[in-house]
Amino acid sequence: xxxxxxxxxxxxxxxxxxxxxxxxxxxxxxxRETIFSVVGYPKDVVSQKLLKKDVLYGKExxxxxxxxxxxxxxxxGVLKYTGDAAMDGEAKANLKAAQDLIGEAIRHARPRKxxxxxxxxxxxxxxxxxNRAAIxxxxxxxxxxxxxxxxxxxxxxxxxxxxxxxxxxxxxxxTDLCRMHGTMPEETDQVMYDVAGDAVDAELARLVAxxxxxxxxxxxxxxxxxxxYGFVGDSAERAVVELPVAGKPTTFDLTxxxxxxxxxxxxxxxxxxxxxxxxxxxxxxQKLKNRVLLAGGGSMVKGLDSAVxxxxxxxxxxxxxxxxxxxxxxxxxxxxxxxxxxxxxxxEQLK
Amino acid sequence: MGGFKxxxxxxxxxxxxxxxxDSLKKKGVQQVSVxxxxxxxxxxxxxxxxxxxxxxxxxxxxxxxDATKExxxxxxxxxxxxxxxxxxxxxxxERAEEEIDGLRRELATRHQELQLRLEQGxxxxxxxxxxxxxxxxxxxxxxLRSLAGAGAPTVADAEARVVELVLDVxxxxxxxxxxxxxxxxxxxxxxxxxxxxxxxxxxxxxxxxLQEVAAMKSVDDGISSIYREVQGLRPGEVQAQxxxxxxxxxxxxxxxxxxxxxx
Numbered sequence: 261x262x263x264x265x266x267x268x269x270x271x272x273x274x275x276x277x278x279x280x281x282x283x284x285x286x287x288x289x290x291x292r293e294t295i296f297s298v299v300g301y302p303k304d305v306v307s308q309k310l311l312k313k314d315v316l317y318g319k320e321x322x323x324x325x326x327x328x329x330x331x332x333x334x335x336x337g338v339l340k341y342t343g344d345a346a347m348d349g350e351a352k353a354n355l356k357a358a359q360d361l362i363g364e365a366i367r368h369a370r371p372r373k374x375x376x377x378x379x380x381x382x383x384x385x386x387x388x389x390x391n392r393a394a395i396x397x398x399x400x401x402x403x404x405x406x407x408x409x410x411x412x413x414x415x416x417x418x419x420x421x422x423x424x425x426x427x428x429x430x431x432x433x434x435t436d437l438c439r440m441h442g443t444m445p446e447e448t449d450q451v452m453y454d455v456a457g458d459a460v461d462a463e464l465a466r467l468v469a470x471x472x473x474x475x476x477x478x479x480x481x482x483x484x485x486x487x488x489y490g491f492v493g494d495s496a497e498r499a500v501v502e503l504p505v506a507g508k509p510t511t512f513d514l515t516x517x518x519x520x521x522x523x524x525x526x527x528x529x530x531x532x533x534x535x536x537x538x539x540x541x542x543x544x545x546q547k548l549k550n551r552v553l554l555a556g557g558g559s560m561v562k563g564l565d566s567a568v569x570x571x572x573x574x575x576x577x578x579x580x581x582x583x584x585x586x587x588x589x590x591x592x593x594x595x596x597x598x599x600x601x602x603x604x605x606x607x608e609q610l611k
Numbered sequence: 612m613g614g615f616k617x618x619x620x621x622x623x624x625x626x627x628x629x630x631x632x633d634s635l636k637k638k639g640v641q642q643v644s645v646x647x648x649x650x651x652x653x654x655x656x657x658x659x660x661x662x663x664x665x666x667x668x669x670x671x672x673x674x675x676x677d678a679t680k681e682x683x684x685x686x687x688x689x690x691x692x693x694x695x696x697x698x699x700x701x702x703x704x705e706r707a708e709e710e711i712d713g714l715r716r717e718l719a720t721r722h723q724e725l726q727l728r729l730e731q732g733x734x735x736x737x738x739x740x741x742x743x744x745x746x747x748x749x750x751x752x753x754x755l756r757s758l759a760g761a762g763a764p765t766v767a768d769a770e771a772r773v774v775e776l777v778l779d780v781x782x783x784x785x786x787x788x789x790x791x792x793x794x795x796x797x798x799x800x801x802x803x804x805x806x807x808x809x810x811x812x813x814x815x816x817x818x819x820x821l822q823e824v825a826a827m828k829s830v831d832d833g834i835s836s837i838y839r840e841v842q843g844l845r846p847g848e849v850q851a852q853x854x855x856x857x858x859x860x861x862x863x864x865x866x867x868x869x870x871x872x873x874x
Contacts (some may be wrong), residue, residue, distance in 0.1 A: 272836035289834040378841075395874050407865045422853055440851055444860040496664035598861065601854055604841035606862040610869060 270375040274403070275596030276365055277411065277589075278395065280334040281432030281457060281557060283361060286499055286592040287369040294588055295365060296321070299357035300328030317364045322480060331357035334384075335433055340390045352448040356404065359398035366402040375552045377403040378607050380595040384434070393520065405607045411591050412438030413445055415555045418594025419584065425551040426536055426546050428568075429591070430558025432457035435525065437532035439540060441550060451535055454529035457558050460486060464514075465519035466528055468503075470513050475503040492523045493563035493570075529588045530571045537576060549579040555590040559583050615680050619652045622687055625694075750776055 273288040284294040300321035307459035309326035316324055333339055333354045362381075371377045377411040379399055383392055392408055412427035421427075422442055429436045435456045439449045465482045468475060481503070489499035499515040533552065537545050549572065554565050565581040572579030584590045617711065659679065663672045754772050758764040844851055844858070 270836050271838045271841050273838070273842075288836045288838055290837070291834060332814070370833045372835055375833075375836055376841075389868065389871060392868055396868065396872065407861060408868070409861050410865075417854075420849055422850055422857070444857060444864070598858070600842050601844045601848075602858050602862070603843045607841060608860065610862070610865055 272367060272369070272371045272375045272377045273370045273596055273599035274371075274377060275382070275414070275592045275599055276332065276362075276379060276399075277414075277591030277595065278362070278365075278384075279291070279431050279445055279591075280434070281331070282588065283365045284592040285365050285369050285588050286589055286596040287371075288596065289370065291369050292589055292592070293365075295319070295361075295367040295368065296404040297334055297362075297471065298330060298332055298495065299321055299361050300325060300330045301325060303329055306453050310434035315360055315364075317361065329353075333361060335510075339394055355394055357509045358394065359401070362395065362398040363402050364384065368400065373509070376405075377402045378413070378602070379406045380589040380602070381406065381408050382414040382595045383408040384436070400455060405610045407599075407602065407606075408608060409522060409595065410438065410445060412436050412592030413440065413449070414555060415430065415584065416440050416594070418590060418597050419555060421539040424547045425553055426533060426548055427553045427555060428532070428559070429563055430456055430525060430529075430554070430556040430564075432557065435528055437455075437531070437536055437557075439536045441540075441544070449536070449540070451532045453532060455524055455528045457483075457486075460490070460521050460524060460558070460561075464517060467517040467521055468512075468514060471504065471517060472514075474505040475510065475512060476505065477503050479601070486518065487560070488521070489514070489518050489563035490522050490560065491519055492526065492567040493519075495519060496562065522564070525558060525561065525564065525568070526571055529568055530575055532572075533568075533572065533579070534575060544551060549576060552579060552581045554581055554583040555587055557587055559587045614650050615684070616656070618684055619655060619688055620648045622690075623648055623651055625690075727737060750780075 275286045277284045279297060280297050281297060282294050283297045286292050288500070295318035298318060298321045300316040301312055301314070309329070311324060311327060318330060321328060321330060331354055339355065341582045357609070366377070366379065371378075381395060381399060383395055394601065395408060396406055412429045415429060416422065416425050416427050416438075422440055425440045427436075427438045427440065429438070433454065433456055435453045437451045438445050441449070461479055461482050463488055464478065465479065468477060468482065485499070485501055489495075489497070489501075495515050495518075498513055499518050500511060500513050502509045502511055504510065533549075537548055540548050552568070552572075559565075565583045569579060572581070579592075586593065649771055659676070663676055758769055758772060761768075844854055848854060
């Protein structure tokens with residue numbers, strides 16, 4: 261690639277956070293978008309004619325879900341795809357949905373046709389090789405070159421916190437903890453728990469069903485309530501919501517249930533912190549405890565940083581937790597920064 | 612005034628009906644009174660003038676008389692136009708009836724031709740079968756005669772000759788049947804090819820429409836990146852060396868993944 265040709269084309273960098281619940285992108289043309297990681301295909305010819313589309317994504321897919329076969333291609337932070345030869349039709353459909361989702365996320369970045377597009381995707385730390393390969397294959401169809409990196413790493417890199425930092429990425433499917441010590445994190449630097457946003461939703465649904473007899477709701481409604489009112493510790497406002505009871509909108513105060521459901525996040529986080537701190541170089545343990553970074557959609561639960569700090573004081577004798585400013589875009593911003601800093605010849609070699 | 616009298620005379624002639632003396636006799640008429648056209652016209656004119664004189668005076672009478680004459684002539688012309696239109700319609704009707712008759716005659720001729728063809732076809736088939744039957748009978752006769760001429764034929768010889776004969780006849784029929792089947796297949800193939808051509812045409816038109824619609828839609832050119840060239844770490848970047856090492860590690864892991872994919 262000559263210098264002049266590069267200048268003719270322009271270079272668009274895209275950072276992507278491929279999440280169980282949401283997929284976010286940040287691009288070097290200023291575009292920042294988030295879509296729900298949901299893909300829907302019309303159930304039959306009738307619905308296809310009605311919807312006038314072959315594939316629907318995100319909120320549109322959720323809104324039209326009754327006419328669609330809906331896929332959430334990621335589960336517990338990884339693709340519902342093993343790469344096994346005996347993979348059934350459903351797994352293949354999920355793989356296609358994941359590929360379509362990645363394509364749609366890249367289209368959201370609105371790349372110009374005459375620009376080179378280089379993309380870094382924050383992949384789940386636990387993703388298998390075949391899983392990662394599927395992500396790369398899906399992205400390659402839309403970009404000139406693509407790289408994967410660990411999600412927690414991209415969050416820390418985006419904030420220039422490269423040494424002695426512990427990143428807690430609370431997603432929908434998993435809560436990932438990763439300690440950074442100036443090098444790429446290894447397997448021993450990472451722990452993962454499947455107590456995350458979806459688990460909070462399930463717990464809240466259980467508590468609402470128990471305490472609000474007759475109340476009708478869906479997982480989506482519960483998720484929206486949590487995202488609006490989610491908190492741990494002391495609540496700043498009452499969570500008064502309307503749920504239908506036998507078709508009639510009825511008011512319920514769910515403050516207590518929401519607080520209780522969200523608090524299930526604290527215990528696994530503390531377990532993870534304890535494990536990663538306890539196995540770290542003793543000279544740097546204190547520094548690590550004081551540089552805990554809370555990221556991901558789950559970090560938007562009000563009071564979570566204070567609650568984790570409080571628990572650290574009780575169990576580890578202290579610590580300092582910082583919530584990143586943009587939990588939804590933290591991973592994508594970090595991936596974008598990695599894409600920017602990556603030398604040209606690395607991109608060329610991966611084309 | 613002269614023109615008016617002529618027109619009046621023409622109108623009387625046109626409105627009169629013609630009949631022959633024989634037909635009047637048949638109706639029992641022995642004598643007829645004859646009144647000339649000039650006399651009728653003069654009577655009509657005199658009647659009009661007398662009527663006008665009794666009701667009007669001077670210039671007024673003359674004006675009304677002129678207007679009446681003019682109106683009479685207009686009505687006469689209108690009547691002539693209607694007569695012309697009527698004649699034209701009648702002429703067209705006659706021509707249409709002639710055409711229908713012609714078509715009926717042609718249809719009858721075609722029916723006859725078809726019937727003849729069908730009969731000829733049936734006769735040709737019957738003749739062909741008869742000819743074939745005769746040919747087969749002749750060949751069987753020849754075989755039997757040749758066998759008889761050769762002395763006492765063995766059963767095996769007779770069987771061989773009969774089988775040879777039958778196979779010869781059957782193979783001829785098979786050829787004919789095969790040709791008929793091939794012709795049928797060709798027709799089917801031709802029909803299918805024609806349908807494919809039509810579908811191709813329809814597809815082409817649809818694609819063209821699609822392209823037109825796509826061209827009509829506003830095309831999103833995307834948003835330009837702020838970068839015109841690949842960036843990389845800036846000189847003087849915070850923790851530049853460490854970041855460089857991390858970039859190298861990320862690249863290495865991805866290169867390995869790519870090799871696994873290609874391998």
